[in-house]
Amino acid sequence: MDGRTRRTIREEGFGERVEPSASVVSLMNIELEKESSMTAQDPFAGFKAVQKEAWSLFTPMEVFTTPAAAKLVGFAGVVAGQRLVDVACGTGVVAITAARRGAKVRGLDLSPVLIERAREHAQLVNLDIDFADGDAESLPYGDNEFDVVLSQFGHMFAPSPDLAIGEMLRVLKPGGTIAFSTWPPHLYVGRMFALIGRHLPPPEGVASPVLWGDPKTVAERLAGKAQDLSFEMDMMTPSALSPQHFRRTMETTIGPLIKLVAQYQDEPDKLRSFRAEFEALISEYFDAGNNVMRQQYLMTRARKV
Numbered sequence: 001m002d003g004r005t006r007r008t009i010r011e012e013g014f015g016e017r018v019e020p021s022a023s024v025v026s027l028m029n030i031e032l033e034k035e036s037s038m039t040a041q042d043p044f045a046g047f048k049a050v051q052k053e054a055w056s057l058f059t060p061m062e063v064f065t066t067p068a069a070a071k072l073v074g075f076a077g078v079v080a081g082q083r084l085v086d087v088a089c090g091t092g093v094v095a096i097t098a099a100r101r102g103a104k105v106r107g108l109d110l111s112p113v114l115i116e117r118a119r120e121h122a123q124l125v126n127l128d129i130d131f132a133d134g135d136a137e138s139l140p141y142g143d144n145e146f147d148v149v150l151s152q153f154g155h156m157f158a159p160s161p162d163l164a165i166g167e168m169l170r171v172l173k174p175g176g177t178i179a180f181s182t183w184p185p186h187l188y189v190g191r192m193f194a195l196i197g198r199h200l201p202p203p204e205g206v207a208s209p210v211l212w213g214d215p216k217t218v219a220e221r222l223a224g225k226a227q228d229l230s231f232e233m234d235m236m237t238p239s240a241l242s243p244q245h246f247r248r249t250m251e252t253t254i255g256p257l258i259k260l261v262a263q264y265q266d267e268p269d270k271l272r273s274f275r276a277e278f279e280a281l282i283s284e285y286f287d288a289g290n291n292v293m294r295q296q297y298l299m300t301r302a303r304k305v
């Protein structure tokens with residue numbers, strides 16, 4: 001990294017933190033290598049390589065996804081003895097919650113850094129969970145292996161929704177439960193991803209993650225493959241001192257935002273303009289009376305036919 005980039009990061013409020021700077025460097029390197037890492041087998045290999053690096057800074061957000069994990073595990077009706085996989089498990093918040101109920105749990109995520117953290121969490125409470133790094137679009141499990149397949153704000157980031165849901169249903173036994181939490185397109189997080197997409201369009205062919213937050217699209221994607229579809233809304237309330245404070249928290253933990261800020265490091269006008277739009281959006285959902293953000297999300301549950 002040159003001195004100018006390092007200076008810009010400090011000036012923009014990142015302070016002296018090492019992680020974002022390191023992330024910027026590696027994201028830039030990955031961008032340069034993107035073409036060569038594309039393979040005939042996976043046209044989105046380069047995109048996933050960037051995702052893998054960018055999501056590795058997600059750990060601080062686990063304090064907010066932990067309560068939501070309890071909601072999803074309850075919504076799915078997880079009981080002792082069930083074989084369960086948490087797809088795109090991050091630091092393992094859903095996996096560990098399910099294992100505490102007595103389920104036999106596996107977890108998988110693109111980021112080895114987050115998987116390592118998930119293993120540490122499981123060790124703290126002596127839970128035997130099989131965590132592995134891998135891709136939701138190519139699960140390393142056998143057909144009909146699980147009673148329950150869960151994903152919390154996770155499988156929605158796989159670039160090919162048909163592949164991801166195909167894999168999740170393949171490893172689920174007939175009659176088994178699939179359940180996931182996702183961000184609706186018209187609410188805060190969905191609108192944030194739309195904003196990011198306007199500044200940093202994804203590669204051609206990558207589906208919008210927030211379509212998984214639209215019940216109509218979910219019903220279409222599960223049609224003929226799952227039945228007894230039901231939906232429930234819930235809300236995550238991350239703490240925030242101001243829209244600016246929350247913007248900074250997001251920029252240092254949310255993969256696609258980290259990538260966008262890295263891209264704008266040498267374009268201060270664009271970065272400033274993005275931040276103005278982003279803070280205006282955050283302001284609409286900032287509950288100043290309680291120092292929280294109001295982030296509503298959708299939970300989906302269905303049974304494999």
Ligand SMILES: C[S@@+](CC[C@H](N)C(=O)[O-])C[C@H]1O[C@@H](n2cnc3c(N)ncnc32)[C@H](O)[C@@H]1O
Binds near residue numbers: 093
């Ligand atoms: C918003 S985080 C959610 C993490 C966790 N489920 C939670 O609730 O805390 C999104 C996660 O999806 C993972 N991810 C993104 N694309 C993926 C893919 N193609 N396969 C597996 N995991 C993926 C990221 O690495 C990241 O951990």
